[in-house]
Amino acid sequence: MNNTxxxxxxxxxxxxxxxxxxxxSPKFKKLMRDRKRFIVPLTIFFLVFYFLLPILTSYTTFLNxxxxxxxxxxxxxxxxxxxxxxVLCTLYVRKATSFxxxxxxIIDEQLGKGGKS
Amino acid sequence: xxxxxVVLFLAIVILTLIITYFAAKHTQTTGDFYTAGGxxxxxxxxxxxxxxxxxxxxxxxxxxxxxxxxxxxxxxSIGFLIAYLVVLFLVAEPLxxxxxxxxxxMLKARFDATxxxxxxxxxxxxxxxxxxxxxxxxxxxLIQLLFDIPxxxxxxxxxxxxxxxxxxxxxxxxxxxxIVKAILLMAGMVIISFLVxxxxxxxxxxxxxxxxSVTSHGADYLKPGLKYTEPLGTISLMIALxxxxxxxxHILMRFFTVKDAKSARSSVxxxxxxxxxxxxxxxxxxxxAAAFVGEANILAANPGGNMAAPLLAKAxxxxxxxxxxxxxxxxxxLAVVAGLVLSGASAFAHDLYGQIIKKGKATDKQQMLAARYxxxxxxxxxxxxALFAQYLNVAFLVSLAFCIAAxxxxxxxxxxxxWKKFNTAGAVTSMLTGLFSALILVSLSPSxxxxxxxxxxxxxxxxxxxxxxxxxxxxxxxxxxxxGTIFSKETNSRRYAKVKVKANTGYRxxxx
Numbered sequence: 001m002n003n004t005x006x007x008x009x010x011x012x013x014x015x016x017x018x019x020x021x022x023x024x025s026p027k028f029k030k031l032m033r034d035r036k037r038f039i040v041p042l043t044i045f046f047l048v049f050y051f052l053l054p055i056l057t058s059y060t061t062f063l064n065x066x067x068x069x070x071x072x073x074x075x076x077x078x079x080x081x082x083x084x085x086x087v088l089c090t091l092y093v094r095k096a097t098s099f100x101x102x103x104x105x106i107i108d109e110q111l112g113k114g115g116k117s
Numbered sequence: 118x119x120x121x122x123v124v125l126f127l128a129i130v131i132l133t134l135i136i137t138y139f140a141a142k143h144t145q146t147t148g149d150f151y152t153a154g155g156x157x158x159x160x161x162x163x164x165x166x167x168x169x170x171x172x173x174x175x176x177x178x179x180x181x182x183x184x185x186x187x188x189x190x191x192x193x194s195i196g197f198l199i200a201y202l203v204v205l206f207l208v209a210e211p212l213x214x215x216x217x218x219x220x221x222x223m224l225k226a227r228f229d230a231t232x233x234x235x236x237x238x239x240x241x242x243x244x245x246x247x248x249x250x251x252x253x254x255x256x257x258x259l260i261q262l263l264f265d266i267p268x269x270x271x272x273x274x275x276x277x278x279x280x281x282x283x284x285x286x287x288x289x290x291x292x293x294x295x296i297v298k299a300i301l302l303m304a305g306m307v308i309i310s311f312l313v314x315x316x317x318x319x320x321x322x323x324x325x326x327x328x329x330s331v332t333s334h335g336a337d338y339l340k341p342g343l344k345y346t347e348p349l350g351t352i353s354l355m356i357a358l359x360x361x362x363x364x365x366x367h368i369l370m371r372f373f374t375v376k377d378a379k380s381a382r383s384s385v386x387x388x389x390x391x392x393x394x395x396x397x398x399x400x401x402x403x404x405x406a407a408a409f410v411g412e413a414n415i416l417a418a419n420p421g422g423n424m425a426a427p428l429l430a431k432a433x434x435x436x437x438x439x440x441x442x443x444x445x446x447x448x449x450x451l452a453v454v455a456g457l458v459l460s461g462a463s464a465f466a467h468d469l470y471g472q473i474i475k476k477g478k479a480t481d482k483q484q485m486l487a488a489r490y491x492x493x494x495x496x497x498x499x500x501x502x503a504l505f506a507q508y509l510n511v512a513f514l515v516s517l518a519f520c521i522a523a524x525x526x527x528x529x530x531x532x533x534x535x536w537k538k539f540n541t542a543g544a545v546t547s548m549l550t551g552l553f554s555a556l557i558l559v560s561l562s563p564s565x566x567x568x569x570x571x572x573x574x575x576x577x578x579x580x581x582x583x584x585x586x587x588x589x590x591x592x593x594x595x596x597x598x599x600x601g602t603i604f605s606k607e608t609n610s611r612r613y614a615k616v617k618v619k620a621n622t623g624y625r626x627x628x629x
Contacts, residue, residue, distance in 0.1 A: 001504075017178075018613070019614040020614040020617050022618050023614040023616070023617055023618055028618065028621075031622070032217050032621065033615075035621065039206050040337045041204065043203075043207065046202050047359075050146060050195070050199050050355070050359060051352065051355065054192070054348075057342065057351075057400055058345075058348030058351050064341075064590070065221065065340070068324060069328050070322070070329055071321075071325055074188060074341055075188070075339070078188075078191055078195055079397075081198070081199060082198065082396070082397060085198055085199055086389070086390065089202070089385075089386050089389050089390075092206065093382065095382075097141055099327075100623075103622035103624075104622075105581075106618075107624050111622070
């Protein structure tokens with residue numbers, strides 16, 4: 001665990017592990033690229049989708065159009081936010097398994113079994 | 118007050134005390150006290166997160182808001198839920214990978230400066246206090262209504278109970294109280310929702326049709342705009358809701374109770390399902406209360422709508438369901454305040470005392486003692502403040518806590534994990550700008566100044582127009598961090614390489 005004793009000012013240069021080297025390694029770079037490619041677009045998507053609801057209800061009224069009986073678009077939009085949350089969660093878990101695998105490879109190959117001790 | 122209520126109420130109290138008794142036996146180290154020894158399973162922690170999160174404000178407040186304002190009451194539910202995507206995608210795993218007990222511990226992976234830790238402790242304590250006063254005032258009002266006892270006795274009952282859990286059982290007891298409470302709460306929600314649907318013949322169309330005609334709002338009840346009429350105010354509130362969760366100290370702390378990032382992730386997933394289902398069910402509670410209790414009765418019991426859910430339970434399930442829901446509401450408040458005490462105490466004892474005053478040299482025994490004193494101090498302070506704050510509007514305190522969390526804590530977490538140039542000066546300016554801009558803007562806002570007497574703390578024209586200032590203070594928190602960073606020469610790119618590798622792979626050095 002990286003508790004208080006583990007890292008002091010600039011002592012990282014004393015580490016047996018060169019984290020800069022790990023950071024620059026092709027495998028780590030690929031992990032970062034894969035993570036970014038997954039997380040950035042989806043984060044932008046859910047934030048836009050989320051803020052679209054208050055923006056549309058504040059500045060327009062077309063969401064009040066009924067769809068089925070008394071249920072209007074605004075309710076469907078609101079429920080789609082719930083569905084989106086669950087779908088994105090599930091997607092993330094699936095994807096994270098492959099990130100875990102990449103991370104474990106990096107730890108095994110480049111970080112060894114515990115750096116300082 | 119009737120016998121069923123008293124019996125169920127006592128049953129809950131006894132059950133939680135038994136949990137505390139067993140937890141106390143297992144609470145030996147500081148790690149046990151703060152984070153249950155990091156040994157909770159992902160799903161357990163997930164349910165506990167849900168337990169921490171589904172406060173009385175969610176349970177009673179949202180059901181009431183939907184009952185009174187229809188669609189607009191539902192806005193909170195959406196924001197509170199989507200917030201977990203921010204937590205899952207951006208915060209949970211790096212936090213677990215870098216930290217030990219508190220937010221300040223996680224920042225420590227990158228910055229050594231005492232002032233970073235101090236600033237983090239300051240924002241944590243501020244958020245916890247606001248959130249706690251809100252919960253305790255709400256609890257006092259609710260228990261006063263349910264059991265027909267004076268407000269101050271109600272606050273004292275809750276205050277003493279939560280202190281007992283935290284003081285003796287620490288995080289282990291708190292977690293289990295939360296798990297039990299979350300399960301009881303969900304059971305209560307499902308039963309009421311089922312009965313509401315039964316009364317609507319399991320016909321959703323009929324339900325929508327019916328609520329359209331029962332309230333004074335008529336067809337507008339099903340449209341947005343009854344409560345939130347001001348576009349920028351609505352958007353500002355939505356920002357605080359969605360970004361605040363990822364900065365709430367008692368939620369952040371829960372990620373340190375699991376053993377690795379994988380469990381942190383699985384706890385967010387469980388929490389998201391439980392919380393999502395809960396918020397869908399709030400709709401049935403709200404609509405049910407509007408249809409079967411009626412607007413006038415809800416308002417007569419409590420102008421904030423907080424009694425909508427218990428009254429609905431009484432209307433469709435009789436005294437027993439009413440007693441059950443009241444007992445669950447009580448357990449809910451207890452569990453949430455216990456979680457808050459713990460996160461406040463960790464900021465005091467671990468960050469301020471252990472790391473700043475004792476410079477990390479306190480023994481485990483000293484730390485443990487400090488943690489217990491700090492819990493006691495936080496509890497007493499919160500109880501005293503709650504006794505004086507009886508007539509404060511609690512909704513604004515909760516949204517203020519979310520706003521500070523979003524403005525002061527979230528920017529620094531994101532910058533620490535994702536921005537190479539970020540440095541000590543940036544971290545401190547980011548937290549302080551976020552914290553103080555939120556506090557100052559709120560003190561100038563319509564929540565504090567209102568021309569209508571009794572609507573806010575003071576009579577007068579508000580200088581700042583938004584009740585919740587997140588729209589301004591969150592960007593200020595980010596801007597503060599950016600400017601602080603570029604105006605200071607310090608860089609820590611080697612250190613960042615280490616943080617980046619650790620945050621993204623979950624690599625940990627062996628304890629030396």
